[in-house]
Amino acid sequence: MNLELSGDQLLLKESFERLFRTDSSPARVRAAEPAGFDQDLWQSLAEMGALTMRVPEADGGGGFSLLDAQIVAEEAGKALASAPLIEAMVSNRLLARLTAVTDNPEIRALLDRAMHKNAVITLALFDVADRPEQIIAGGSAAEVVLALDGDRILACESGRQEDFLENLADLPIARWNLTEGALLAEGEAARAEFGAALEEWKLLTAAELNGMARRTVELATAYASERIQFGKPIGTYQGIAHPLANLIMEIDGGQLLNWWAASRLADGASDAGATISMSFWWAAKTAGQAGERALHTHGGYGLSLEYDVQLYHRRTKARALLLGDPNDELLNVGRRSWLGETPALPEAGAMPLDFGFGDAAAKLSAETEAFFRDNMTPELEAKAHFSFEGHDWDFHRKLGTARLLFPSWPEEFGGRNADPYAAVCSAAVWDEHNWGRVGTGVTDMVGHMIQWFGHPETKAEVLPLLARGEATCSLGYSEPGSGSDVFAARTRAVRDGEEWVINGQKMFTSGAELASYIFLLTRTDPDAPKHKGVTMFLVPIDTPGIEIRPIYTFQDERTNTTFYADVRIPDRFRIGEVNGGTAVLGSALRLEQGGGGYVPVHDKMLELAVKWAQQTKRAGKPAIEDTSVLSRLSRIAVHGVVSDMLSRRSLWTTAEGKQDLAYGPMSKVFAVETYNQDSTDLLDLTAPDSILRRPGPPGQIERDHRRSTASTIYAGASEVLRSMIGEKALGLPRSR
Structure with missing residues (x-):
């Protein structure tokens, strides 16, 4: 995976930043109003090669890739460039492409005007057959408008209805009548080239x-x-x-x-x-x-x-x-x-970015899929649940034997030394089979803390048990008086020789009824500032003095409150330095807050909704053909892809050691908030069947809706994470 622009592209970006800083300053933007066109800026763009950067080198242009053009377009947007730059890029490339469709000399002549005389050539965004008169982007400055009329492409030079249309943003637009123009090309190939140009636009x-x-x-x-x-x-x-x-x-x-x-x-x-x-x-x-x-x-x-x-x-x-x-x-x-629509599309050219997870990830994902296919029984499918409620010890141990529980762990601790990309892809297979990985995710995170901060004896004793699937962990962070403010914890740990004595209470200790260890946040120095007086421990759950009481939720999920009365544990179960719990907990939270775990869950929910829409009739036809239904499903699909992109960036940043501007919190907040929003929308869309708890897509959507509510609280409430994003990504002052 590589989400970093190349050196040449960074230079391209910096070059246009400098250009727009001087030639499209706010003062220059104001000076260009109301007409919205800056002739001097246009000349500068021409000299930089921007107008013809997407024209192939063989035709005299720059031969730049689509991504290169996107970089320039983004810089133009930042500066509110007072010129129809996007329209020129697309129109000039379209002319070059049309030279391969027909040998009409008018096409070459127009391209020469653009390249050598800086002619302003733009295009109409609607078919003339439907809209003979249109508002044209760049139309107030244009010498030529390229227009599609059925399967004919016209070059219109005399259809402008007025010099300028007063408008909301002082854009350089004008209304053109496009019914008359020189024929450049016609036929299916010409129509496809124009369609591809519109997609590029x-x-x-x-x-x-x-x-x-x-x-x-x-x-x-x-x-x-x-x-x-x-x-x-x-x-x-x-x-x-x-x-x-x-x-x-x-x-x-x-x-x-x-x-x-x-x-x-x-x-x-x-x-x-x-x-x-x-x-x-x-x-x-x-x-x-x-x-x-x-x-x-x-x-x-x-x-x-x-x-x-x-x-x-x-x-x-x-x-x-x-x-x-x-x-x-x-x-x-x-x-x-x-619905099978296949538009004509532009060519992208060179692409240095790589959103893929790599060959190792594909291999481990395939192996994980084979394991589930061979070992998942109807009984296990019926038992499956996203929470600890779906835990099955036999299946868990089989995963451990196959070293599929924690593949990113070192081999010495029962893992595979898998890279982060492979580990994420392997985990996604669990979601495809509806097999909960909350408990495994918690144990994985605690296992990393033991590896990074634990005593050698504790590593040797605990990690093999976890890796073999013989033990799991639970989290002891929240208390009756401290939820998201975890550092307000009051559970005390007092040193007594080589032991620690723990007293207190924890809330929402999910999975404690199954766990062998609780990863416990305690206060060890009540006189220190709250962030500096805490220490983390790994507490064996069979230690005398621990009591577990169940709390049942509307998600069909059990959590717990746990009590600690004079619980004594050896110092070797301390994780990290005394009063150094902030560093340990911070590392743990960074692992938790990636948000990637919700991407396959959201995708699965959308898949179920699409299946429902394809099978359900409305007004005598499949619901998915209803424009309202189609639009709502599409919105959810966009959310899913954006969530996936933010998740991949968070993963890449961590895996490659790149600068982290709260990318994990961004990924988590976006993933869970859209999961909650979209499950609510789908609950409405599939009603009334969605209020029934039964098999089938509506029933699963109902369960997703209940699950999504808690997701905005787990691993840091969205409000806390938004404050982190504001501070780290934007540089805002502290808001909590």
């Missing part, structure tokens, strides 16, 4: 919108960090910080989705067309929300023309609307995903 516009959204949130963050109200920066208030944290999470997801779409094109993947539509819809939605939130963050000042945020507020909304209602693109997601 969507993807590049999505990149531009992502750039706009990012810069908009940066403006809001800077204002929230310096604006003082009630004696402190407004960014310290969660009502300000948390919506911005949500946005940067969604913007990052949008950028990854945009790159993913290009990657799928490069791979020739069957879902490439759907991912383009996903990227456009997501970018349009996120950019619009970013503009609204940033303006709100500025309060009344944001309404002033003196503040740059109003420029972004107008542009983030208006730019996407040139294609009509962005929500219509959700229907394309559905048609392309489930």
Whole structure:
């Protein structure tokens, strides 16, 4: 896996950052209003080769890849470039592509005008057969508009109805009548090339919108960090910080989705067309929300023309609307995903990014799948549950014997030395078979803490038991008076020679009735600041003085409260330094907060919903053909892909030791919040069958809905994680 731009692409990005910093500053953007076109910027873009960067080298262009163009488009969006750059990139490439379809000299002549005279050539986004008169992006500055009329491509030069249309964002648009124009090419091949150009326009516009959204949130963050109200920066208030944290999470997801779409094109993947539509819809939605939130963050000042945020507020909304209602693109997601629609697609060119997990991951995943196929019985399938309730000791031991419980562990401790990518792919197989891995995930995390911080004797005694599947662990963090604020723990551990005496109570000690050990957070120095006076222990559950009482939840899941009365354990069961529990717990939480565990769960839920929609009739036809149903399923599909992208980035960052700007918390918050939102939507969609607890897709969706509610609390409540995102990813002041 590689999610890092190449050195050449970073140089490309920096070059256009510098260009736009001078040639598309806020002052220059204002000066270009209301016409929305900066002739000097256009000249600079031409000199940089941006207008023809997607034209093949053989035709005199730059021969840049689609990803290269996406990088430039994003920088243009950040700077609100007052020029129809995206339209020029796409139109000029279309002309070059058409030279292979027909030998019409008019095509070459137009391309020469673009390359040598910097002619502004744009394209119509709708078929002239349906809309003979259209609002044209870049139309107020255009010399030529390329238009599709059925299966004919026209070059229109005389159809402009007015010099400029006053509009929301002062975009360079005008209305054109496209019924008359020179015929450039016709036939199915020509139509396919125009269709591919439109798909490229969507993807590049999505990149531009992502750039706009990012810069908009940066403006809001800077204002929230310096604006003082009630004696402190407004960014310290969660009502300000948390919506911005949500946005940067969604913007990052949008950028990854945009790159993913290009990657799928490069791979020739069957879902490439759907991912383009996903990227456009997501970018349009996120950019619009970013503009609204940033303006709100500025309060009344944001309404002033003196503040740059109003420029972004107008542009983030208006730019996407040139294609009509962005929500219509959700229907394309559905048609392309489930109804067999296959659009013409552009070529991506070179792709240095690699979203794959690698050969080792594929091999271990296949082995895990074979194990489940050979050992999963109808009885086990009936017993399966996402929580500890589905635990089966015989099956667990078989997994241990096969060294499939904790494949990332070193071989000396019963693992396979598998890389993080392989371990994640192996774990995903469990979800495909509905086999719960909450208990195994907890034990895996505790096992890592023992490996990293434990006493040699404890490692030798405990790790082999865990790896063989003969023992499991439970977590003892929360208390009656401290939930998300775990460092407010009051359970005491007092040293007595080479032993520790523990007294206190823990809440939500899930799996304690099965576990052999509890990973326990205790206070060892009551006089120290709460983050500095805690120590972690691995407490054998058969130690005298421990009492377990069940707590039953509406998820069909048992948890526990545990009591500790003069529980004595040897010092070798201490994990980490005395009063050093913060470091240990921090490492544990980073493992927990990746969010990747919910990606296959969300995918499985969507798969069930699609199956339901294909089998259920509405108005005499399959429900999936209903536009409302299709749109809702598509929205959930987009959430699933964005969640997957954020999860992969979190995994890659950890595996490769890259800078971590709260990528784990981002992945976790997005995954669980969309899981909760989407399960609720599907509960409504599949009603009334969904309120019944019975086999079949609606019944499983009902269980997902109950499960999703708790997912926003496990491993750190979303509110706590949003504060972390605001501080680390945005640089906002501390908000908790």
